[in-house]
Amino acid sequence: MSPKAIAVAGLSAIALAAGGCSGDSDPEAEFSAAFKKDFSTAPWIHHITGVKVSSEHSNSLEVTTDFDEVSDTPTGAICRAGFRFADDHEVGDGIEVVRVMGPDGEEGGCA
Numbered sequence: 001m002s003p004k005a006i007a008v009a010g011l012s013a014i015a016l017a018a019g020g021c022s023g024d025s026d027p028e029a030e031f032s033a034a035f036k037k038d039f040s041t042a043p044w045i046h047h048i049t050g051v052k053v054s055s056e057h058s059n060s061l062e063v064t065t066d067f068d069e070v071s072d073t074p075t076g077a078i079c080r081a082g083f084r085f086a087d088d089h090e091v092g093d094g095i096e097v098v099r100v101m102g103p104d105g106e107e108g109g110c111a
Contacts, residue, residue, distance in 0.1 A: 028052040034089065035063070039081050044074050049103070051082075053091055060097040061086050070108045075100050079110040 031051040039045050050064040061082045067073040082098030085091070100108040 031091075035081075035085050038085055038088070042077065042081065044077060047073075048078075051085075053095075054099075058096045059094055060099050061091060061095045062099045062101055064101040064103070065108070066103050067108070068103070070102065070106070073100060073102070073108045075108050075110060082110070 028050055031053065032048065035051040036045055036048060044065075047065045047067055048063060049066050050062075052062050054060050054062050063078055063082050065073060065078070078100050079098045082100075083095065086095035086098070098110045100110050102108055
């Protein structure tokens with residue numbers, strides 16, 4: 001089994017444990033549930049509305065928030081969490097960028 005398949009299987013198990021069994025596979029929902037579980041004690045976690053892997057702008061992990069103002073977003077903390085999450089779960093073929101997105105799709109920056 002490939003490392004990517006193992007990572008997806010692991011994330012599926014985490015998502016099922018976090019959100020119950022629905023029978024349908026939604027990778028974005030699984031990543032979001034796993035991310036929220038991993039960082040459940042972070043003060044900003046309730047502002048995370050989605051987490052997905054994208055190859056649109058290199059291999060990136062996109063973390064969407066409900067922060068209305070970029071200045072209110074704890075971008076550094078979310079970026080560090082995104083890289084840690086990607087490493088811990090062997091996400092994709094190596095995440096090069098973590099992008100923090102606002103509710104309007106505007107990028108709030110990242111490292």
